[in-house]
Amino acid sequence: MxxxxxxxxxxxxxxxxxxxxxxxxxxxxxxxxxxxQEIVPLKATLNLAGVGALAFTSGHAVERFATLSARRDMLAFCVGDRTAEVAQDIGLAAKSAAGTVDDLAALILATAPKGEILHLHGQHLRGDLTSALQQGGLAARGLAVYAQTPxxxxxxxxxxxxxxxxxxxxxxxxxxxxxxxxxxxxxxxxxxxxxxxxxxxxxxxxxxxxxxxxxxxxxxxxxxxxxxxxxxxx
Structure with missing residues (x-):
């Protein structure tokens, strides 16, 4: 060659x-x-009581949310534009941080939505969004809804x-x-x-x-x- x-x-x-x-x-x-790797759905039960906004760090998590809940009335904070597009495609109002998990945390903290922030994610995380939000004074929790299986x-x-x-x-x-x-x-x-x-x-x-x-x-x-x-x- x-x-x-x-x-x-x-x-x-x-x-x-x-x-x-x-x-x-x-x-x-x-x-x-x-x-x-392949994306494998995890068994998960969504408890949206008290949740004021959603946070997504991947399009896969958005797609899993769409299968787990019919709710479309919550704001979705998204790590990047592509994830925001997926969120909009399923009927959510979305805001893109157009960057990293740190950028997403900064966007959410600056917006300071009422209620708890629910971060839906895979088993393998990019950064610790939940901790960053909690340290910033917001109520937040995470839930793994899919696995990235080799x-x-x-x-x-x-x-x-x-x-x-x-x-x-x-x-x-x-x-x-x-x-x-x-x-x-x-x-x-x-x-x-x-x-x-x-x-x-x-x-x-x-x-x-x-x-x-x-x-x-x-x-x-x-x-x-x-x-x-x-x-x-x-």
Whole structure:
């Protein structure tokens, strides 16, 4: 394979969200979808008594709320624009922090809604939103409504990683960084780029992989897509 071989875009998110993200690069790069985790609903009972607002740090949590409750009359505070779009799609009024969990906490504290804040999330958390809100004087609690369950390493992942072509593998969470490193194992890599949604995701990688990380300028899908585009040959 020549040195100027076209790269592969390796997406390891669950299939549905990976396909949606891949659509951004239609015709620009060959995409390989090889999920390393799947979203599994958890049994949960929503007690909305006294809840004044909802907080979401992922679209998956919004989708689970939609199946667990018919309520659509509460404000939804969302970590980013995509999560806010999902909330709006199910009929919730949404406010986006357009950033990180820290940004979301700041938005909620500045708004100071009445009643308890219920944070719906996965088993693997990004930051501790509930504690930040409690320390800021608000009543808050969290509830895990889905699990991010590891998948067996897909053959497509192995084929891509062992290919002589350069690999661009974006990472969207510390959990995805950990699972990527586990799936990679001892496989030698040299032409690898790991665009990361945030510096915290880079930090979740083993030290020998951090050199391949390229954090996005801001923690949102648009900035991550821009980081990927920098590594796609014109």
């Amino acid at each position: 020549p040195d100027n071989a076209a790269p592969l875009l390796l997406l390891t998110r669950p299939t549905q969200v990976a396909e949606r993200f891949a659509a951004r690069f239609d015709g620009q790069i060959e995409v390989v979808i090889a999920p390393l 998948c067996p390493t897909p053959p497509a992942f192995i084929a891509a990683i062992t290919s002589p072509r350069p690999i661009i593998a974006p990472l969207f969470s510390p959990r995805s960084a950990e699972l990527f490193a586990q799936a990679l194992g001892e496989t030698p890599v040299d032409r690898l780029v790991l665009p990361c949604l945030s510096p915290a995701i880079r930090a979740a990688l083993p030290s020998h992989l951090q050199a391949f990380a390229d954090p996005a300028a801001t923690p949102d899908a648009e900035a991550l897509a821009a980081a990927i585009s920098r590594h796609i040959s014109p």
